[in-house]
Amino acid sequence: RWTAHSGAGTNPITVQSGNLTYEGYPSIAGNLISLATSGEDIHRTFTAQTANSVYASFLVNITSATTTGDYFIHFGPQTIGTLYRGRVFVKKNDADALSFGLSYAANVTGNVVWTDFSYSLNTTYLLVLRYDFFEGAANDVAHLYINPPITYNEPAVTLTATDTNTDAADIGSIALRQGTAANAPTLLLDGIRVANSWFNLWGFQANPQIVVIGEPDPLYNIVGNPSDEISSYHLEGHQLIGPITIVAPEPFQISTTGTDDWETTIQVPLDYNGNIYVRLYGMEVGTYGGFITHNSPGAEEVRVRVDGETLPADVTWHIIANLTEFSQEIGTPSASQSYSLSATGAVSDIIIIATSPFELSTTNSDPWSSTLTLPPTYNGLVYVRMNATTAGNFTGTITHITANATNYVINVSGTAIVSGIFATDLFISEYIEGSSNNKALEIFNGTGVPVDLSQYMVLLYSNGATSPTNTLQLSGTLAHNDVYVISHANANAAIQAVSDINSTVCYFNGDDAVALIKGTTANPIYIDIFGRIGEDPGNYWGTAPLITLDKTLVRKSDVTHGVTTNPESGFPTLATEWESYPIDTFTYLGWHTFTPGMPAAAAPIFNPTGGIFSAPITVTISCSSPGVTIRYTTDGSIPTETLGTIYTSPISITTTTTLKAVAYGNGYSLSPVAQAHYIFPINVATIAELRAGTAGVYYRYTGTAVITFQQAFRHQKFIQDNT
Incomplete structure (x- = not known):
């Protein structure tokens, strides 16, 4: 029976005649209840659960809500106390649209996860609250489903609580709450059901089944090639407790996509509902047949007949290839090699596909490509080269394809290196x-x-x-x-x-x-x-x-x-x-200039060097390393061989500027960065303006002032003007 655990006797929860209804929801005995605000809270116990999951489903119709929101139902231990877990909230927006919320333990709405405002007042909804036990401390989880399908297989949750707190030692009660009038909703609630599995929650009778609809058509392949045709059938798992293992007889292969991941044995989830694709990949001429078996724990095996035939190739390849390992320097393709190609009995184009970084040509000149399309009568040489863009060792294949032929594959390999002088190690x-x-x-x-x-x-x-x-x-x-x-x-x-x-x-x-x-x-x-x-x-x-x-x-x-x-x-x-x-120079971190065998150019020299100036100046840049190119920047960025302005004539500087420059070229690698700071003070006419200036900024006083006091200590002088 229901027992009050808070506010007993104050504004008790009332029972009303009639029931809430929801399509497919199990029949409800008894009446519905009405939750108001500022009243007693009640709970009902059930056999305490300490592992796996606990589910509670119910129908709810919200008649009023607040914009702050509050919780109205939750789980608790069998001895309920104040440890409330899986709190379900509801609130509204200014348009009276509803949002449902969930917390694991929090009663503060700021720690609640919410749905969109996509629900309505005076409408009946099906909610399912789930509590998951996990080994360890403070890691149990609460979930909420809203209007889930009432099916054998459990759907995806709508909300998962993100707050954490002490785990419940057990879940053994379901509780209803009437919160404060300022926050809580008023509502009708009916049909509470509690179970330890999704399947049991709806009162289903266990009848695990593997359902197959249709069967694959006969398949044909050319020996050594997978069948061009792909057949399929439909598979569903009903009330299963484990995955479905599917095994195809050799040389048939199966897949859930029909494009890749072809295997003779695959496994799909217990609630699988989709197609299974079948192809034939016979390596010997002959007819093949057998059964694709489907098994899951507790369910009867289901078999699907599959038949096919592997046919001899109508095309004979004539390929003579003695390709050795390729080698190249990055930036320069390898020397080419060739092999001879023709095909007896070919009636359609011959397609040749090379994997990267290998390239093909029939002329040993441009254009080089990873794919060639040749007429069925082709009888000549095919040229191959390697053109890698990164250093390393490479392996690849050259595959020859035409109708009614077994694909012919040539394996290739090569090494690409970076030219020049290298470091011996890191x-x-x-x-x-x-x-x-x-x-x-x-x-x-x-x-x-x-x-x-x-x-x-x-x-x-x-x-x-x-x-x-x-x-x-x-x-x-x-x-x-x-x-x-x-x-x-x-x-x-x-x-x-x-x-x-x-x-x-x-x-x-x-x-x-x-x-x-x-x-x-x-x-x-x-x-x-x-x-x-x-x-x-x-x-x-x-x-x-x-x-x-x-x-x-x-x-x-x-x-x-x-x-x-x-x-x-x-x-x-x-x-x-x-x-x-200097200390705290971070300019060079994250990259390194490496020019082995080449001396670095000397750092550029500025004339005049940096300092404080009262009138525009012209700066020249020179370098003691002969014949070098100088690049400079005035925006604080670091110049490089490609970044910055090439120095050709003196630079006019009229405002405070940081000038940076590097030198390079003519047998020299990039120099260290030279830097100078040219400061042009801001003119101020009064001492009052000077006092109002910003610390660290240079100013020049242009007004008239008198010395009112001076002393030898630090050459201090005190000045005053008419302000």
Whole structure:
């Protein structure tokens, strides 16, 4: 029976004669109830459930609601207390359209998931509340269905609660609630049903069935080719408790799509309702027949007859191919090879398809294509080449197709490399030891081929340690000419924007060694070493300004390998292999210039250099490296070989401007970026305007003032004007 658990005796829930109706809903005994507001709450218990799922279905007709909304029904444990789970809400909008909501435990509407406002007042709806038990703490889930089909198989839910809270030890009661008049709805409710499965909720009698409609037509194929025709039949699962396993007799194949995933055995869901497609793929001439079997736990096996015949090919291929492995440099197609082709008995066009990056031609010249269409009488050579756009090893096929013929396949392979000088292995290309936690490492791949990073680790040796303080196992693949950035977890946004991973190996200061290794920490194979393992240099290695503290260090563009042997003393390659930039320079992070065998051009020189100016100036740019091209920018961006204006004549500067320039070409790789800041103060006529200015902005006072006081300390002077 129903028992009050809150507000007992206050505005009791009333029973009204009659019933709510909904098409297909099981018959209802008794009467309906009316929920008002500000009254007692009641519940009814059932056998406590502690695993799997609990379902409660009911019919509801909302007669009024508020724009805030409130819950009106929920689950609880058998001893209900105040642990309410799976709360169902309703609210309205200004147009009186309704929205249903759900929470797992929350009674605050801000933590509720809602439907659209697509429901109406004074209309009967079918709702099903479901509670799912899961092992572990605070991970049970509540779901809500609205107007679900009353069928054997469970449909998709309408809402799933997203809030979390303590799991219920059991679900053993269903409760009705009359909330406050300010928030709660008024409604009619009827036909409450509780069950531990969707199937049982509707009182269905268990009768698991596999239903097959139709059977496949006879199939025919040319030996070695799948049949051109694809047949099908319809399959449904009714009241099943497990998936349907479908097995076709050899050499028939089945699929749920009719286009791919062809197999002799497949499995479909217990509620499958769709077509099963069949094809014949005989490799020997002959007739074939048998039964496609369908099985599911508890259901009787269903068999479908299938028949077919594999026919001999009417076409004989005459192909002589002795293709060897192809090789190429990126940007230049490989040398071509050829094979001879003709086909006796062919009556339709011969289609030849090559997989990428292989290309075909009948003339050994343009146009090259991945597909050729040749007449059935063709008797000649087919030329093949490889034209990869990335480095690596490639395998592929060349497939020959014509009607009434077994497809003829030639296997091909080749290797593509990047031309030029390559790095011997990965190396550390940038080291940022900035302010606060602005720390980062950059690793560069200049080997000419993609590299599997799982072979590598990064190790940090703090304060002269001989064993790693922190380690990072790398993962993924690093393409040629690409970088992998490791950063401190609390580095600023500019670093994080290009970072691939955060790691404690970036907990370094200027006196900590870093190593890139293969192998293990116990038996490392050093690929690159920054600093010296086992040495604490004090605050930093190097001599100012080229030091490892409060600097950004970038590997020079002609470096091709790392330091593979721990130095005997100090950091000898710091001066020869690294460029130094001021603290918190992040410009070069996320990319690396690599021009092995080519010296870098000297940084451009500006005349005049940056400073404060009161009148327009003309700036010239020069470079000590002869014959180079200079590009510059005035918008703060970094110039490159392709970005920026080519310098041809002096530059007029009239406003505050940051000028950046690089040099390159004529046997030189890209130079370091040169930078100068030209400041043109804002003229102000009064000290009052000066006082109102912005800190960090330069101003020039143009009015008349007098010195009212001065002293030698810091050469202080106090001035005053008539304002």
